[in-house]
Structures are given as C-alpha cells and as structure tokens.
Amino acid sequence: MGELHPDVLRSREFRTAVDAFVDAVSLHNDIVSYDREVEEGTIGNNGVEVARRALGVSRREATALIDGLLTARVDTLAHAPAAVPPGAAGFTRSLQEALAGSYLWHEVTGRFGPCGAAAVGKPRGLGTSAGYAFC
Numbered sequence: 001m002g003e004l005h006p007d008v009l010r011s012r013e014f015r016t017a018v019d020a021f022v023d024a025v026s027l028h029n030d031i032v033s034y035d036r037e038v039e040e041g042t043i044g045n046n047g048v049e050v051a052r053r054a055l056g057v058s059r060r061e062a063t064a065l066i067d068g069l070l071t072a073r074v075d076t077l078a079h080a081p082a083a084v085p086p087g088a089a090g091f092t093r094s095l096q097e098a099l100a101g102s103y104l105w106h107e108v109t110g111r112f113g114p115c116g117a118a119a120v121g122k123p124r125g126l127g128t129s130a131g132y133a134f135c
Contacts, residue, residue: 008085017080017088020073021095025102027070031063032106074099 008014030047037043047069052062077099080092 004088004091008088011085011088013080013083014085014088014092017077017084017092017095020076020080021099023073024070024077024099027066027073028103028106031066031070034059034063036111 004014027047034043034046034048037046037049043049047066048059048062051057051065052059055062055065057065077092077096080095081089084092
C-alpha cells in the first residue's frame with residue numbers, strides 16, 4: 001500500500017473516511033459496553049447514556065438512536081473506496097476490515113457480557129450492533 005501523498009491525507013473525502021471509521025468504532029463500543037460501564041461507574045462519556053440523559057429517553061430509545069448514527073457512519077465508510085482520491089482506496093478498504101475485526105472481537109471475547117455464545121443466530125455484519133445491546 002505504501003505511504004499516502006500529503007494531498008490525499010488532507011482531502012475532505014479521506015478525512016471523512018477516517019472520521020467515519022473512528023466514529024463507528026466508538027459508537028459500537030458505546031452500545032456494547034453500556035452495562036459494563038454502568039457497573040464500573042464510568043458511564044458518563046458513553047454515547048448511549050449521553051443521548052438518554054440529554055433527550056430524556058429510555059435506554060432502548062437511546063440505543064436505537066446511537067445505532068442509527070453508527071449505521072450512517074458505517075455506510076459512509078462502505079462507500080469510501082469509491083470516493084477517496086486515487087491511491088487511498090486500499091487504505092479505506094483496510095479501515096473497513098479493521099472495523100469488521102473490531103465487531104468480531106467484541107462478539108467473540110465476551111468482554112462486555114455473556115454475548116459470546118449467545119450471539120450465535122443473531123444478525124451479523126456492520127450496522128447490526130443494536131442486536132447485541134441486550135443479550
């Protein structure tokens with residue numbers, strides 16, 4: 001893949017792809033880590049909790065809102081290889097693979113609850129994280 005030209009790194013399309021990746025990883029983590037963060041007393045910066053408090057909605061409604069944002073960011077990343085400047089498509093495909101790896105890691109490690117085995121048979125793929133919020 002090699003190094004990317006500084007003009008590519010500064011391009012709006014490339015920055016959008018990188019931001020979409022970062023947002024997707026963060027939002028997905030906020031959904032799946034909610035219970036653990038409540039137990040640890042570290043829930044204050046969790047996007048689901050911030051939405052729940054700011055909007056005065058239930059946890060389920062806040063999770064659905066965050067999942068909608070997550071799905072939009074995943075969609076942005078899905079279209080990134082065709083949108084970025086020449087030479088950056090491979091990098092954005094690597095971001096897609098890294099995001100898929102993050103999803104898989106959350107699913108199989110059981111770090112955020114008993115979902116590891118329970119996840120079998122649930123929806124799979126990018127943008128389906130809300131299906132794992134209430135294992």
